[in-house]
Amino acid sequence: MSLLELPLFDGVDAVDLADLADALRPRRLEAGEVLMAEGTAAEIFAIVESGEAVVHTSRDGDTVELARLGRGDIVGELGLLIDGTRTSSVAATSDLDVLVGDLDAFEALLAVPTVRSRLQLIVSRRLAVNARPVPIELRDGTTVLVRPLLPTDRERHHEAVWSASAETLRFRFFTSARPSRRILDYLIDIDYVDHFAWICLSTDDEGIGIIRYVQPRERPDEVEVAFGTDEGWQRRGIATMLLGAIGVAAEEAGYPELVGYYVNDNHGSEALFQKVGARFARSEPGVREARVAVDAAVALLGSSDAEALRATVADIVTAGGLALTDAGTPPDVPVDPLP
Ligand SMILES: CC(C)(COP(=O)(O)OP(=O)(O)OC[C@H]1O[C@@H](n2cnc3c(N)ncnc32)[C@H](O)[C@@H]1OP(=O)(O)O)[C@@H](O)C(=O)NCCC(=O)NCCS
Structure with a gap:
């Protein structure tokens, strides 16, 4: 054959x-x-x-x-x-x-460049599936688990978005319209190199928070971050912890800065970005931009949590080293900016 x-x-x-x-x-x-x-x-x-x-x-x-x-x-x-x-x-x-x-x-x-970029995707996805969830203690003593977002999270992810309040949708997607399945599939079918996401789970395996970065092609040196905490779990430090976790992933992937966008009246995001010492700027009308140094994000975590997340994510975001040595070979998977 x-x-x-x-x-x-x-x-x-x-x-x-x-x-x-x-x-x-x-x-x-x-x-x-x-x-x-x-x-x-x-x-x-x-x-x-x-x-x-x-x-x-x-x-x-x-x-x-x-x-x-x-x-x-x-x-x-x-x-x-x-x-x-x-x-x-x-x-x-x-x-x-x-x-x-x-x-x-x-x-x-x-x-063979095409085979190499296909292999990069296979390797990252396999490592993500194999990763063990990292237990992390919130400040009230509750233990939560953090692991890469997986294709098997698809249905619960979509349901969580579709059942979110209009305000949460507006904060997250800049419109209160429910996003289509196509957009939500894009948020699940990630390559873990240019688009990486952590999911946070309760010990009952309930999805309670998510954070991702996407590397926009037109700005190769930065990654755009987006996050959300389940309405029943807010103000317990989950988004803070996840910002630290995505900082670890970005650091391992070699990105020095995270950029976040939020609507002007999103006080939770503003408080979080202030806490991490972000630099703020205006973006399009009604939207603010926050730039966060990756090391400041990582510093939100305790050192043992940062180490455990680092051990989990390092090979995934570099596809076992393939992605780092792959300069000049575009990945097969199209990477669009966040919706
Ligand atoms: C913004 C959001 C992610 C915060 O999640 P969270 O898990 O509650 O955040 P944390 O508990 O880590 O809180 C971070 C800081 O923001 C503050 N904060 C959280 N929600 C707040 C609110 N509604 N108003 C004012 N401050 C708020 C907290 O007090 C905390 O500061 P502290 O640690 O000094 O007390 C959450 O409200 C959310 O999911 N919103 C909808 C989606 C969204 O806005 N995504 C961001 C744009 S992509």
């Missing part, structure tokens, strides 16, 4: 895949056979040609399924990029045909 038939290589010139094709070796496994084992050295990656496999990891003594793989999926690339040890196992669940590559083949894969 030609590599060009696989979605990862869709639209790529066959000439650009010659080195990669030479470096990959076919392997056939039967159902139940293990392709990669947790805890072993990560020396290969594999691309599924046909058949199915499961990815699982052990957590607190239990086996947790992380993903199901099928035709065209790539697996094992995280170990090659990040720490060199497998953090999960991959086993065939049917007859499985894979193309297996070593580090040289991986280099050949990354040398």
